[in-house]
Amino acid sequence: MPLDAAAEQDMNSSNGQRARGPFSGVLVIDLTRVLAGPFSTMLMADLGARVIKVEQPGSGDDSRAYGPFKDGKSVYFGFVNRGKESIALDLKNDRDRALFLRMVERADVLVENFRPGTMEKLGLSWEALSKINPRLIYASGSGFGQTGPMSRTPAYDTVVQALSGIMSITGYPDGPPTRVGTSVADLTAGVYLFGGIASALYARETTGRGARVDVAMLDAMLSYLLHGVMEYVAHGRALGRLGNGHPSIAPFDTYQAADELFVICAGGNEVFARLSEAIGRGDLARDERFAHNRNRHENHEALRAELEATLRTKPARHWVEVLTVAGVPCARIQSIPEAVAMPQIAARNMMVESDGMRILGNPIKIGGFDDPATRPAAPALDGNGDAIRAEFGASEERATAAKR
Amino acid sequence: MPLDAAAEQDMNSSNGQRARGPFSGVLVIDLTRVLAGPFSTMLMADLGARVIKVEQPGSGDDSRAYGPFKDGKSVYFGFVNRGKESIALDLKNDRDRALFLRMVERADVLVENFRPGTMEKLGLSWEALSKINPRLIYASGSGFGQTGPMSRTPAYDTVVQALSGIMSITGYPDGPPTRVGTSVADLTAGVYLFGGIASALYARETTGRGARVDVAMLDAMLSYLLHGVMEYVAHGRALGRLGNGHPSIAPFDTYQAADELFVICAGGNEVFARLSEAIGRGDLARDERFAHNRNRHENHEALRAELEATLRTKPARHWVEVLTVAGVPCARIQSIPEAVAMPQIAARNMMVESDGMRILGNPIKIGGFDDPATRPAAPALDGNGDAIRAEFGASEERATAAKR
Numbered sequence: 029m030p031l032d033a034a035a036e037q038d039m040n041s042s043n044g045q046r047a048r049g050p051f052s053g054v055l056v057i058d059l060t061r062v063l064a065g066p067f068s069t070m071l072m073a074d075l076g077a078r079v080i081k082v083e084q085p086g087s088g089d090d091s092r093a094y095g096p097f098k099d100g101k102s103v104y105f106g107f108v109n110r111g112k113e114s115i116a117l118d119l120k121n122d123r124d125r126a127l128f129l130r131m132v133e134r135a136d137v138l139v140e141n142f143r144p145g146t147m148e149k150l151g152l153s154w155e156a157l158s159k160i161n162p163r164l165i166y167a168s169g170s171g172f173g174q175t176g177p178m179s180r181t182p183a184y185d186t187v188v189q190a191l192s193g194i195m196s197i198t199g200y201p202d203g204p205p206t207r208v209g210t211s212v213a214d215l216t217a218g219v220y221l222f223g224g225i226a227s228a229l230y231a232r233e234t235t236g237r238g239a240r241v242d243v244a245m246l247d248a249m250l251s252y253l254l255h256g257v258m259e260y261v262a263h264g265r266a267l268g269r270l271g272n273g274h275p276s277i278a279p280f281d282t283y284q285a286a287d288e289l290f291v292i293c294a295g296g297n298e299v300f301a302r303l304s305e306a307i308g309r310g311d312l313a314r315d316e317r318f319a320h321n322r323n324r325h326e327n328h329e330a331l332r333a334e335l336e337a338t339l340r341t342k343p344a345r346h347w348v349e350v351l352t353v354a355g356v357p358c359a360r361i362q363s364i365p366e367a368v369a370m371p372q373i374a375a376r377n378m379m380v381e382s383d384g385m386r387i388l389g390n391p392i393k394i395g396g397f398d399d400p401a402t403r404p405a406a407p408a409l410d411g412n413g414d415a416i417r418a419e420f421g422a423s424e425e426r427a428t429a430a431k432r
Numbered sequence: 433m434p435l436d437a438a439a440e441q442d443m444n445s446s447n448g449q450r451a452r453g454p455f456s457g458v459l460v461i462d463l464t465r466v467l468a469g470p471f472s473t474m475l476m477a478d479l480g481a482r483v484i485k486v487e488q489p490g491s492g493d494d495s496r497a498y499g500p501f502k503d504g505k506s507v508y509f510g511f512v513n514r515g516k517e518s519i520a521l522d523l524k525n526d527r528d529r530a531l532f533l534r535m536v537e538r539a540d541v542l543v544e545n546f547r548p549g550t551m552e553k554l555g556l557s558w559e560a561l562s563k564i565n566p567r568l569i570y571a572s573g574s575g576f577g578q579t580g581p582m583s584r585t586p587a588y589d590t591v592v593q594a595l596s597g598i599m600s601i602t603g604y605p606d607g608p609p610t611r612v613g614t615s616v617a618d619l620t621a622g623v624y625l626f627g628g629i630a631s632a633l634y635a636r637e638t639t640g641r642g643a644r645v646d647v648a649m650l651d652a653m654l655s656y657l658l659h660g661v662m663e664y665v666a667h668g669r670a671l672g673r674l675g676n677g678h679p680s681i682a683p684f685d686t687y688q689a690a691d692e693l694f695v696i697c698a699g700g701n702e703v704f705a706r707l708s709e710a711i712g713r714g715d716l717a718r719d720e721r722f723a724h725n726r727n728r729h730e731n732h733e734a735l736r737a738e739l740e741a742t743l744r745t746k747p748a749r750h751w752v753e754v755l756t757v758a759g760v761p762c763a764r765i766q767s768i769p770e771a772v773a774m775p776q777i778a779a780r781n782m783m784v785e786s787d788g789m790r791i792l793g794n795p796i797k798i799g800g801f802d803d804p805a806t807r808p809a810a811p812a813l814d815g816n817g818d819a820i821r822a823e824f825g826a827s828e829e830r831a832t833a834a835k836r
Contacts, residue, residue, distance in 0.1 A: 050635030050643075075631055095680065096666030103666045107658050154799075173797070176779030186676065186684070187761055190695040193768035195676070197613030198602065204686070204693055205765045207676040208612050209601030215656050219623045224796040226630035227479055231454030231801070233637045239454075240799035246774075247782050247795035252619050254511050254792055256768035261789050262500030262507045266767040272590065272599070272611040276499065280590070282608070289608055291594040357591055361609045363670035364597035364660035370650075375580030378651050385665050388658055391651035392628040393577070395558075395644035397635070 046111065047398040049076025054229065056137040057082060057128075058112065061089045063185075063211060064169045064245065065141030066108040067218030072137070072225065073111040074390035076397065080416060081109065081407065082128065085116040088409040098385060106406045110382045114407035115416045119150050130420045133161050137225055141169040144179045154240045164238040165228040169221045173244035183245055188213035192249035197256050200271040217248040278324040279303070282361070284336050285344035292335075293357040295321055306354035307338050307347070377401055450515065451802040453480020458633065460541040461486060461532075462516065465493045467589075467615060468573045468649065469545030470512040471622030476541070476629065477515040478794035480801065484820060485513065485811065486532065489520040492813040502789060510810045514786045518811035519820045523554050534824045537565050541629055545573040548583045558644045568642040569632040573625045577648035587649055592617035596653035601660050604675040621652040682728040683707070686765070688740050689748035696739075697761040699725055710758035711742050711751070781805055 046052075054077040058069045066089070073079040083089055094104040117124040132138060138157065140147055147153055147168075154166040168174055171183020189195050189207055199206035224241035232238060250257075255275075256267040274280035277295035294303045297320060304313040312318055312334055317327045324331055339347060344360050351358040360366075368379055368386075378389040383405035393399060450456075458481040462473040470493070477483040487493055498508040521528040536542060542561065544551055551557055551572075558570045572578055575587020593599050593611050603610035628645040636642060654661075659679075660671040678684035681699035698707045701724065708717040716722055716738055721731045728735055743751060748764050755762040764770075772783055772790075782793040787809035797803055 050631040053638070071627070096662055098666045103662045104659075107662055172776055173780050176776045178774075178776040182761055184684075184697045184761055186678075186695050186697055187763045190686075190763040190765045191771060191774070193766055193771040194612075194614065195765050196767045199610060199613070200607075203604075203607065205676075206603060206610055207686075208598075208616070209603070209671075209673060210598065210656050210659055212612070212616065212656060215658075216620070216623070219620070219627060220795050223475070223623060223627040223630055224798060226627055226634055227454040227796065228798055230630055230634045230637070231798070233634070234457070235800075237800070239801070242797040242799070243795060244780060246776065247780050247793075247797075250771060250777065250782055251792055251795045252614050252616060253768055253771070254619075255508075255614055257772060257792055258500055258507045258511055260769045260772060261791065262502045264769075266769050267613075269613060272609075274590075280588075282594075282611075291590050293588045293590055357586055357588055359591045359594040361594045361599050362597055363600045364657055365664050365668075365670050367595060367597040367654060367657070368661060368664060370582075370595070372576055372580045372582040372650065373654065376577050376648060376651050378654055387665065388655055388661055389651075391624050391647060391655045392631065393646040393651075394628060394632055394635070395646070396639075396641070397643070 046078065046404070047074065047076050047400050049074070049397045050394060051075045051077035051226075051229075054078065054136045055134060056080070056139060057131055057135045059138065059140040059142070060169070061141065062091045062094075062214075063108065064214040064218040064221065065139055066091070067215055068167070068169065068221035068225065069112065069139055070108050070110065071219070071222040071390065071392065074403070075392065075394070077137075079112040080131065080412070081112045081114045082117050082119075082131075083114055083409055085118050085410070088114070088116065092409065101383070103385065106383055106385065107387050109406035110387060110403040112407055113412035113416065114409055115413040116410035119152065127417060127420055129160060131416075132157050132164065134420070135161065135164060136229065137165040137167060139167045139169070139221070139225065143182055144168070144170050144172075144174050158238055158240075162237055163232060165225055165232065165241060166238065167221055167225045167228070167241035167243075169217050169243050169245075171245050173247060174240075174242045178246075185211040185213045185245070188245045188249050192246055193253050193256055194249055197253070197267050197269055199269045201269050203269070205269070212252075213245045213249045216252060217243050217245040220248045220251075273328075276325055277321060278328040278331060279335060281328075281332075283332065283339050285339050285347055286341060287343040289361055290344040290348060291359045291361065292351065297321070299356055300324065302354045303351065303356045306350050306356060307335075309334070309338050382406075450482065450808070451478065451480050451804050453478070453801045454798060455479045455481035455630075455633075458482065458540045459538060460484065460543060461535055461539045463542065463544040463546070464573065465545065466495045466498075466618075467512065468618040468622040468625065469543055470495070471619055472571070472573065472625035472629065473516065473543055474512050474514065475623070475626040475794065475796065478807070479796065479798070481541075483516040484535065484816070485516045485518045486523075486535075487518055487520050487813055489522050489814070492518070492520065496813065505787070507789065510787055510789065511791050513810035514791060514807040516811055517816035517820065518813055519817040520814035523556065531821060531824055533564060535820075536561050536568065538824070539565065539568060540633065541569040541571060543571045543573070543625070543629070547586055548572070548574050548576075548578050562642055562644075566641055567636060569629055569636065569645060570642065571625055571629050571632070571645035571647075573621050573647050573649075575649050577651060578644075578646045582650075589615040589617045589649070592649045592653050596650055597657050597660055598653055601657070601671050601673055603673045605673050607673070609673070616656075617649045617653040620656060621647050621649040624652045624655075677732075680729060681725060682732040683735060683739060685732075685736075687736065687743050689743050689751055690745060691747040693765055694748035694752060695763045695765065696755065701725070703760055704728065706758045707755065707760045710754050710760060711739075713738070713742050786810075 172178040195205040272282040282289040301313040382403040576582040599609040625647040676686040686693040705717040786807040
């Protein structure tokens with residue numbers, strides 16, 4: 029390896045800093061772009077895998093151009109690509125393709141989220157690559173999956189949210205269907221894809237063979253809608269929009285304080301009695317209309333009026349303090365900056381340092397492995413290219429690289 | 433094993449029907465209740481693990497009493513416990529506890545979602561059980577995690593949605609914060625817990641040792657809010673509610689047809705031109721106000737007015753047909769029954785048969801393993817108890833069991 033490349037690797041790659049995790053020693057070739065795929069390989073990297081991002085020369089992963097930006101760099105790209113390496117390869121160029129195939133020979137996992145059919149067109153199908161490396165886990169994330177009539181339909185998170193039904197059940201009964209305010213279809217597919225890769229790696233220890241993993245955003249999103257599907261299976265009807273309330277328990281909703289809405293979850297009779305006492309409304313626990321959950325649920329609007337007559341006199345922070353002391357589950361509706369500032373989030377190492385900024389940490393905590401408070405930066409495009417070329421190049425190419 | 437027990441096992445347990453999956457041969461002791469934990473072990477069972485649910489004698493998992501019901505049985509319980517076995521054990525009773533500890537000796541994984549501290553009080557801490565079985569993966573799901581100042585605070589999905597910030601960014605700019613219409617915090621924790629278990633099982637192949645897995649609903653939910661955290665990190669401000677729209681691209685939102693709202697995602701200039709032509713409004717693509725994405729985004733309300741003047745003349749189904757032919761990503765906002773009826777969902781085996789009803793399938797598809805269209809029923813409380821007692825009982829107890 030030429031000195032320059034080694035120095036660059038020290039600076040840019042995660043090699044020196046990679047966390048010791050359950051996937052230490054696992055090599056992941058990462059062809060994914062934007063969100064669902066990169067999120068899955070981010071989890072792999074967070075848990076110790078070596079992830080080499082193979083990017084289009086010139087522009088690389090589309091999300092390198094996505095805002096927000098900080099110091100000229102995409103914060104978006106930085107969040108989901110920390111701890112990965114990058115090489116720019118044109119998979120239609122013979123020399124780059126040869127290098128890529130040598131990487132595949134030695135890889136444990138390949139992950140891609142092209143539209144189904146694209147890898148086949150490139151001659152890089154599961155069938156082709158598993159011939160080169162029968163131990164390869166070949167994991168694909170897509171909008172609708174590798175099979176079925178919609179397989180090749182392009183998908184956006186919002187399209188999948190609309191089709192899955194999650195928009196139809198989010199929002200208020202008298203209001204419009206509502207998109208979940210984050211890319212929940214992409215991210216859920218990403219976490220399932222990660223789980224599928226981990227499962228296939230475990231299975232390989234027994235079978236000795238790789239496997240094809242196929243996760244669809246639509247399948248992933250639908251799997252989250254089990255309450256709605258239950259309602260349909262049991263009663264043949266569509267679940268509607270419930271606002272912030274519970275379908276059968278009260279009080280279990282958002283309630284208006286002097287300044288803002290906040291959450292109270294006080295379904296049982298005992299906790300309802302504690303709630304009533306704590307806010308100085310012991311009368312409510314003795315009121316026949318609210319004697320049992322069934323009554324409270326049936327008379328929820330009357331109960332809301334009684335509760336809010338008192339709750340509207342003081343701000344939400346006050347009530348949350350009072351109710352927490354009384355052992356009544358409740359919460360302010362926090363903004364994201366408020367959530368991030370929670371001591372609990374700090375204690376859980378859920379905000380970590382990377383490349384001079386604070387980014388989200390890894391939610392899978394596994395004892396005995398590292399969960400570092402500093403994560404390696406996301407790579408520059410082709411930032412590890414020379415080192416990777418030197419490492420995986422054929423012998424004459426290695427010689428050429430060394431002379432560069 | 434007594435004949436009765438064997439017969440019962442044949443009828444009630446998954447032993448005869450268990451899918452061949454990546455976790456075939458893995459024994460999971462499942463102490464979880466209700467949703468996040470059972471969802472994680474459901475994924476394990478779907479992928480071939482043997483999952484033995486250890487339930488409180490008498491009532492069992494709380495969710496056995498949750499609606500909806502069908503033929504007197506909880507559909508809720510059926511959905512998330514298909515393919516598991518059940519034994520009722522009182523962990524404070526010496527005899528039951530001894531049996532439980534013998535199960536732990538032979539288990540690969542123990543999963544629990546009690547409030548942190550409960551397992552310790554029962555004398556069943558990670559430290560205690562890993563002495564009995566150093567290869568045990570001990571996985572805990574909780575509201576806030578095993579560590580930190582809020583560790584022992586009870587959590588409900590709605591509380592975690594409120595604290596994490598997801599409610600603050602879901603809904604319309606002029607409307608209230610909105611709960612995601614499904615238990616997204618519970619379910620996300622469940623999928624991460626599953627991923628953590630799979631990761632720890634893989635690591636054990638190298639280390640020879642089990643590990644403690646610790647997943648919190650709050651960490652899990654926050655990890656999904658990366659766009660909001662990015663905004664805060666880059667600009668120091670809270671992301672607000674955007675309704676169904678995109679922060680920087682237009683048209684990329686829901687639009688009003690004659691009958692209902694539907695989704696159009698047409699950010700690029702080419703796809704916007706196709707959209708304009710397809711709805712007979714080629715003039716829009718030539719309008720200076722809408723010439724580039726930046727203009728379209730700045731003038732989104734004007735663009736919406738122009739688009740909806742046309743879109744309101746025909747129903748959403750019409751426009752979705754027309755736009756799909758034109759290659760413009762779009763979608764109706766489907767109800768859950770409509771989502772479930774999609775041919776794509778059938779092709780993906782995402783609705784399967786179990787116990788005489790249709791339930792959700794498994795979204796992790798791994799080639800070479802089973803993805804059966806019929807899943808074993810959820811167990812009756814203690815439905816496999818005799819067989820499990822016979823299998824794991826000490827020799828004199830086995831003799832007693834055989835004489836019963």
